[in-house]
Amino acid sequence: MSSGKKDVVILMGGASAEREVSLVSGRAVMEAIDTERYNARTVEVGAAGRIAARANSSGSQQQLSHSVSTLESDRCEEVSAAHELAHELTRGGRLPDVVFVAMHGRYGEDGTVQGLLELLGVPYTGSGVLASALAMDKLMSKRIFHSAGIPTPRWLSISRQQYVRFGAPDVGMGCGFPAIIKPNREGSTIGCTRISSQREVEAALEEALRHDEVALIEEYVEGVELTAGILGDRPPQVLPLVEIRPKTGFYDYEAKYTAGLTEKIVPAQISESVARHTSEIAQQVHTVIGCSGMSRVDFIVTSEGPTVLEVNTIPGMTPTSLLPRAAQAAGIAFTDMITRIIESGLEEGVR
Numbered sequence: 001m002s003s004g005k006k007d008v009v010i011l012m013g014g015a016s017a018e019r020e021v022s023l024v025s026g027r028a029v030m031e032a033i034d035t036e037r038y039n040a041r042t043v044e045v046g047a048a049g050r051i052a053a054r055a056n057s058s059g060s061q062q063q064l065s066h067s068v069s070t071l072e073s074d075r076c077e078e079v080s081a082a083h084e085l086a087h088e089l090t091r092g093g094r095l096p097d098v099v100f101v102a103m104h105g106r107y108g109e110d111g112t113v114q115g116l117l118e119l120l121g122v123p124y125t126g127s128g129v130l131a132s133a134l135a136m137d138k139l140m141s142k143r144i145f146h147s148a149g150i151p152t153p154r155w156l157s158i159s160r161q162q163y164v165r166f167g168a169p170d171v172g173m174g175c176g177f178p179a180i181i182k183p184n185r186e187g188s189t190i191g192c193t194r195i196s197s198q199r200e201v202e203a204a205l206e207e208a209l210r211h212d213e214v215a216l217i218e219e220y221v222e223g224v225e226l227t228a229g230i231l232g233d234r235p236p237q238v239l240p241l242v243e244i245r246p247k248t249g250f251y252d253y254e255a256k257y258t259a260g261l262t263e264k265i266v267p268a269q270i271s272e273s274v275a276r277h278t279s280e281i282a283q284q285v286h287t288v289i290g291c292s293g294m295s296r297v298d299f300i301v302t303s304e305g306p307t308v309l310e311v312n313t314i315p316g317m318t319p320t321s322l323l324p325r326a327a328q329a330a331g332i333a334f335t336d337m338i339t340r341i342i343e344s345g346l347e348e349g350v351r
Contacts, residue, residue, distance in 0.1 A: 005039045006097040008342060009089060011113065013044040016105025017190045017211065025317035026102040032335045038342065043088055045103065082116055089120065098345045099124040100338075101314060105187050109314045110136040118351050125345035127313040131290035135313045136185050138216050141289065148288045150281060151307040153219040153300075157184065160209045168201045171217055178220040181205055183212035187312065194220060223302035226268050228282035229315065229326035230295045231340055236286045238279040239326035243268035264322065266329040270301060278306040285311050293344040296323050 010033075012026025013019055026042055033040045089095060099117055101124050103109060111133035117124045127135065134140050145152040154175040158168075171179050181204035182192035191211035193204035201217075208215035225246075229239040245263040268275060282297040289295075289311055296315040299306045315323035317338075327337040 003039065005037060006342075006346065007094075008033065008038045008040045008098055008100055009096040010040060010042045010100045010102055011045065011108070012042060012102045013046060014103045014105070014108045015045070016103070016107055016109075016186075018105035018187055021316055021318060022102055022104045022108065024319075025104065025321070028317045028319065028334075029100055029102055029338055032338050033342075034335055034339050037339065043085070045085065045107075086116065086120055089122065095120060095122045097123065098342060100342060100345070101126050102317060104314055104316065106136070106185060109187070109312075110185065121350050123345050123349050123351075125341050126293045127289075127291045127295070128351055131292065132313050134289050135291065135295075135311045136187075138182075138310055139184050139214060141310060142216075144288060145285070145308055148284070150285060150288070151305065153221045153307055153309070155219065156217040157214055158205065158217065159214050161213075163205055163209060163215075168198075168205055169217070170198070171195070171201050172198055175217060175219040180218045180220050181208050182216055182218070183208045184214035184216045186211050221300045221302055221307055223300040223307075224268070224270060226270070226278060226299045226301055226306070227322045227326075228279060228297045228299065229323040230282060230286050230291070230297070231293075231327070231332075231337070232344060233292055236283050236291075236295075237330075238282050239323075239332075240266050240329040241268040241270070241275055241278060242266050242322050242326050242329075243270070244322075262320075264325055266325060274301060274306070281306055281308065289313075292348060294323065294341055 010026050010029050012022050014022055023044070030040060030042055089099070099122055101108060101113060103113060107113065109132060111129040114124060114129045114132050118129065134144065139157045142152050142155055156169055156171065156174040171177065178194055178196045180192060180194055181201070183190065191208045193207055195201060195204050205215050225244040227242050227244060230236045231239065243265040245265065247261050247263070278299055278301065285297045285308055286295045291311065291313055294315065296312045298309040300309060315321060317324060324334050324337060328334070
């Protein structure tokens with residue numbers, strides 16, 4: 001007999017460099033989910049693509065007795081891993097009512113899993129295939145920002161093939177110093193280096209290109225670092241802006257995920273007019289990229305106004321994450337935020 005509750009699968013883990021962050025996000029969602037409304041279980045995708053574990057809403061874990069081929073070796077093994085994930089999602093002979101995607105980075109935030117879920121005909125939270133892919137690809141995002149008149153720092157890009165053939169570009173001529181060099185399709189500042197001279201470019205490019213085929217070289221912009229969390233779509237609700245003050249001076253991986261290393265001020269200590277303008281741009285970014293359900297837009301506010309760094313379609317749900325902090329400032333408890341995201345996915349339906 002049906003309980004009337006919706007069945008929710010929380011998808012977490014994966015093979016990206018942000019795997020550990022995803023696991024924390026997924027577990028936080030699992031702990032906070034409204035058990036009066038939802039029957040929830042987790043599906044953890046292992047670092048090599050296998051389905052590692054599952055849990056029901058009581059939190060019990062059951063290790064699977066089988067494993068699947070890795071995502072890392074060849075195309076056939078990728079297909080096998082995708083088949084196994086599809087099999088796990090249909091466990092019990094039926095699809096879940098909705099999948100809460102809590103996977104960060106590649107194979108989770110880039111449209112890959114979203115495409116699989118669409119093939120299966122199951123609703124999911126967050127943005128669709130195209131918006132996920134565009135937001136994950138920083139170079140494509142910047143091109144869209146530029147075409148839409150959205151302010152963003154100057155940039156260059158270089159592929160691994162171009163680097164091997166032509167060497168390092170003249171960053172001083174392209175976007176000036178200091179600059180940031182980072183992988184085009186990574187998050188959490190993984191593989192990211194701040195440089196102050198041409199002699200540092202080669203090492204920074206090699207670090208970025210260890211993580212991706214393309215490196216983005218971006219003008220380093222001085223100012224107040226802000227983020228704008230967004231929930232919903234009709235219309236998108238921009239949450240109170242969060243001002244970020246890393247104690248190390250650079251909001252890197254350690255500063256993001258180590259409690260106490262970054263001061264997060266809500267609402268941001270900027271003028272009302274600048275806050276309003278920043279929120280308007282955040283809503284424009286969410287719309288022009290085509291985001292759904294939730295997003296987080298990162299800014300630097302200079303003396304000339306806000307400039308967009310990037311947009312995240314699956315913001316972190318960890319205890320130190322920015323979207324939950326912004327929601328709390330808006331009077332939205334963590335469980336209620338999770339409910340809103342799930343209901344948005346259910347409303348979106350099969351895509």
